[in-house]
Amino acid sequence: MARFHKLLRIDLKTRKSIVENIPARYENMFLGGKGLGTAYFVKEVPKGIDPLGPDNKFIVATGPLNGTTAPASSRFEIVTKSPLTGIYLDCNSGGHFGQELKAAGFDLLILENSSEKPVILFVENENVSFIDASLIWGKQVYETEKVVRELIGTPDIRVLTIGPAGENLVKFASVSNDFSRNAARGGSGAVLGSKKIKAIAVRGTTDIPVADLKGFRKSVEKAKTVIFNNPWVEGQRKYGTVRSVEIINQSGFLPVNNFTNGVISSADSINEFAFEKRIGKVLSCGECPVACSKGYSRNGIQMEGPEFETVGLFGPNMGILDPDEIAQFNYLCNQYGMDTITAGSMLGALVETELFTDRNEKRSDIVKDLLKKTALREGIGDLLAEGPKAVGEKFDILYQMPQIKGLGFPAYDPRASFGTSLAYMTADRGACHLRSWPAGREFGGMWAEDDIDGRVEFVKNQQDEKAAEECLIVCQFVYGIGLLDKILGEMLTVSTGEEWDLAGMKKSGERCWTLSRMFSCREGISRKDDYLPEKFSKEAITEGPIKGSVMSLEHQDYMLDKYYELREWDKNGIPKASLIKRLGLEEWAGD
Amino acid sequence: MTKYLDLNPDRCTGCRICESTCSITNESVINRAKSRIHIYRRDVLELVQLYCDQCDEHVCINACPTGAIVIINNQVRVKRSLCDGCGKCAEVCNKIFLSPVNNYALMCNQCAACVKTCPEGALEIKERECLK
Numbered sequence: 001m002a003r004f005h006k007l008l009r010i011d012l013k014t015r016k017s018i019v020e021n022i023p024a025r026y027e028n029m030f031l032g033g034k035g036l037g038t039a040y041f042v043k044e045v046p047k048g049i050d051p052l053g054p055d056n057k058f059i060v061a062t063g064p065l066n067g068t069t070a071p072a073s074s075r076f077e078i079v080t081k082s083p084l085t086g087i088y089l090d091c092n093s094g095g096h097f098g099q100e101l102k103a104a105g106f107d108l109l110i111l112e113n114s115s116e117k118p119v120i121l122f123v124e125n126e127n128v129s130f131i132d133a134s135l136i137w138g139k140q141v142y143e144t145e146k147v148v149r150e151l152i153g154t155p156d157i158r159v160l161t162i163g164p165a166g167e168n169l170v171k172f173a174s175v176s177n178d179f180s181r182n183a184a185r186g187g188s189g190a191v192l193g194s195k196k197i198k199a200i201a202v203r204g205t206t207d208i209p210v211a212d213l214k215g216f217r218k219s220v221e222k223a224k225t226v227i228f229n230n231p232w233v234e235g236q237r238k239y240g241t242v243r244s245v246e247i248i249n250q251s252g253f254l255p256v257n258n259f260t261n262g263v264i265s266s267a268d269s270i271n272e273f274a275f276e277k278r279i280g281k282v283l284s285c286g287e288c289p290v291a292c293s294k295g296y297s298r299n300g301i302q303m304e305g306p307e308f309e310t311v312g313l314f315g316p317n318m319g320i321l322d323p324d325e326i327a328q329f330n331y332l333c334n335q336y337g338m339d340t341i342t343a344g345s346m347l348g349a350l351v352e353t354e355l356f357t358d359r360n361e362k363r364s365d366i367v368k369d370l371l372k373k374t375a376l377r378e379g380i381g382d383l384l385a386e387g388p389k390a391v392g393e394k395f396d397i398l399y400q401m402p403q404i405k406g407l408g409f410p411a412y413d414p415r416a417s418f419g420t421s422l423a424y425m426t427a428d429r430g431a432c433h434l435r436s437w438p439a440g441r442e443f444g445g446m447w448a449e450d451d452i453d454g455r456v457e458f459v460k461n462q463q464d465e466k467a468a469e470e471c472l473i474v475c476q477f478v479y480g481i482g483l484l485d486k487i488l489g490e491m492l493t494v495s496t497g498e499e500w501d502l503a504g505m506k507k508s509g510e511r512c513w514t515l516s517r518m519f520s521c522r523e524g525i526s527r528k529d530d531y532l533p534e535k536f537s538k539e540a541i542t543e544g545p546i547k548g549s550v551m552s553l554e555h556q557d558y559m560l561d562k563y564y565e566l567r568e569w570d571k572n573g574i575p576k577a578s579l580i581k582r583l584g585l586e587e588w589a590g591d
Numbered sequence: 592m593t594k595y596l597d598l599n600p601d602r603c604t605g606c607r608i609c610e611s612t613c614s615i616t617n618e619s620v621i622n623r624a625k626s627r628i629h630i631y632r633r634d635v636l637e638l639v640q641l642y643c644d645q646c647d648e649h650v651c652i653n654a655c656p657t658g659a660i661v662i663i664n665n666q667v668r669v670k671r672s673l674c675d676g677c678g679k680c681a682e683v684c685n686k687i688f689l690s691p692v693n694n695y696a697l698m699c700n701q702c703a704a705c706v707k708t709c710p711e712g713a714l715e716i717k718e719r720e721c722l723k
Contacts, residue, residue, distance in 0.1 A: 022684070067621070068621055069611045069612075069615070069621060070610070096605075096607070096632070099623075103622070103623065103624065116593055142634075142635060146634070155629075155631040155633070155639065156624070156629065156631060158632075178632055179632070179634070179635040180635055185639070204624070204703065205622065205625075205691035206622065207620040207622045207694070208621040208622060208624075210621060213615065213619070213620075217615070226628070280636050281636035281637070281638075282604050283604050283636065284604035284605055284606035286606065286607055287606060287607065287608055287611065288606050289608070289710035291604040291606065291711070295603075295635070297636060302634075302635040302636045303635060303636075304635075304636075336689070427630035548710075551612040551654065
């Protein structure tokens with residue numbers, strides 16, 4: 001219950017699809033969503049394949065709470081091999097695509113091989129059809145969704161699309177749904193582009209099975225109470241994520257001038273009040289009572305967003321404090337289908353190079369020009385499309401290029417705290433703020449100043465908990481940033497009829513972390529890849545309340561030692577055989 | 592008096608909690624395709640909300656070949672026992688929906704379940720003078 005115990009596998013070359021049963025053992029081990037997607041992915045994708053070749057797989061996973069009435073349960077998870085990092089990638093998005101896919105009657109969608117011609121996939125319950133996409137190949141994201149809607153001709157579909165960046169195999173191309181909601185990190189859009197999939201439309205009309213509907217409705221009501229009692233939710237509901245601009249600036253770890261200053265003198269022009277004036281429509285993901293999406297509308301530009309990360313990286317980090325310019329960068333990324341975080345943090349590092357200094361135009365015009373060139377791989381854009389690591393090597397600025405494992409930094413300066421640094425260093429897909437975010441607790445004084453061990457333990461535990469949330473799959477904002485309240489276990493138990501508690505869910509999260517690391521180690525990842533860029537250990541934040549903060553190599557090493565020990569990885573960061581055995585993952589450990 | 596559901600589009604965020612509530616209340620399952628209210632996405636920031644608002648055009652009554660759509664106590668209703676799911680009503684009015692499995696017509700019955708669960712307070716049941 002709450003599951004269909006089935007997956008839909010589509011061979012894009014032969015255009016054949018089959019429905020397979022998902023073994024109960026897998027469900028017990030991996031819970032759903034990220035876990036099940038990772039289990040199939042690591043099992044089926046051989047070592048060393050080209051992420052942009054037919055051997056890569058593109059897995060879309062829903063979880064047991066998707067499609068139900070659990071609050072904020074409409075997200076979907078993508079698992080694939082990243083063309084940007086060459087390692088494990090999972091990314092997810094809100095919107096309504098996830099719950100529609102679940103209602104089609106299966107828990108996983110596995111796309112394998114590649115189509116020869118551009119196509120739109122239409123999944124209507126278990127029926128799969130292919131629609132010629134040659135006429136919309138090259139179109140931007142919004143128009144693509146509109147045309148797909150017209151072609152299919154029914155309003156009750158949800159559509160996943162890629163833009164020109166995905167088609168052009170830009171290595172940080174995103175996948176979009178509901179026009180401007182993106183699963184953006186790590187280049188899953190390029191994987192779809194390489195498979196010649198312009199869009200996936202879904203229509204699901206199946207009953208979502210729930211073991212005890214009455215009991216489930218009661219626990220949903222409890223969950224709503226938990227959510228609205230979370231003090232953080234109120235601001236989220238009112239302003240969305242941009243309210244973090246002011247908070248992070250006051251705390252002193254906003255990215256400013258390519259992660260140099262930490263603060264700007266005034267955030268008035270880009271804070272929540274500035275963007276509040278520009279809200280055209282408040283929107284919500286499926287089943288979400290919070291509605292944090294504050295849709296921007298001005299000068300003919302519309303989008304859900306901009307979110308905090310985009311504002312931080314395209315704003316202060318590039319020395320640009322005009323909200324409408326920032327929105328335009330966001331809009332271009334949305335329309336071309338590119339990750340604003342990787343694009344923003346990479347371009348921030350280029351402001352001091354000849355790409356900017358040799359030109360006389362306004363900086364914001366250069367940014368727009370470079371974004372366009374990147375998406376279309378024109379001129380210098382062909383290099384930029386390869387992502388921050390390749391660009392850092394070419395311009396000899398790897399020292400300060402804000403990336404780990406090839407994935408660009410989000411909009412928090414990691415030198416702010418031990419936990420933030422470790423979270424970036426160890427995140428499975430490369431530098432990421434969504435796997436663990438201990439900064440709030442660190443600034444709140446949860447640990448003594450010298451208690452590094454406590455922070456390391458917290459990061460490890462929170463990573464497991466957040467992975468469990470992404471197995472379910474629910475929005476981590478709404479449930480309180482990684483705090484797996486017992487209500488999630490209750491909703492899961494009542495809806496599935498399976499016994500789940502916090503410990504069981506966390507163990508599934510731990511399996512995610514072990515399997516993803518096993519995959520990435522197979523691709524060459526080890527301790528050497530788990531460090532911050534050199535600048536962050538050598539140069540301190542130059543201004544603001546935490547001026548002087550730096551993350552020394554000694555501290556990084558100390559944290560990695562402790563972290564590996566907790567994870568049962570060896571000194572080189574490789575999962576130990578004892579761990580693999582304890583978690584029952586031996587069958588995934590081949591070659 | 593005739594009761595009807597009314598939605599304030601400025602408040603609606605498109606979370607579709609009304610849809611799932613409707614299917615649970617009236618069909619005893621979670622299935623948004625069996626809801627009597629539908630929220631579609633039309634554009635980047637544009638939603639479309641469709642539900643029977645008890646208009647007095649009565650095109651559905653006129654279109655129904657089996658006499659399944661009737662006025663009872665000043666309210667337009669679908670008599671499920673008479674509905675064979677032909678879909679003629681849904682052809683003439685986009686505020687009536689067909690059940691995807693059993694193919695019967697789904698029309699808002701002003702049960703008000705969605706009014707109670709809408710987190711935005713966008714829905715309410717109103718009354719107006721009787722239908723013609």
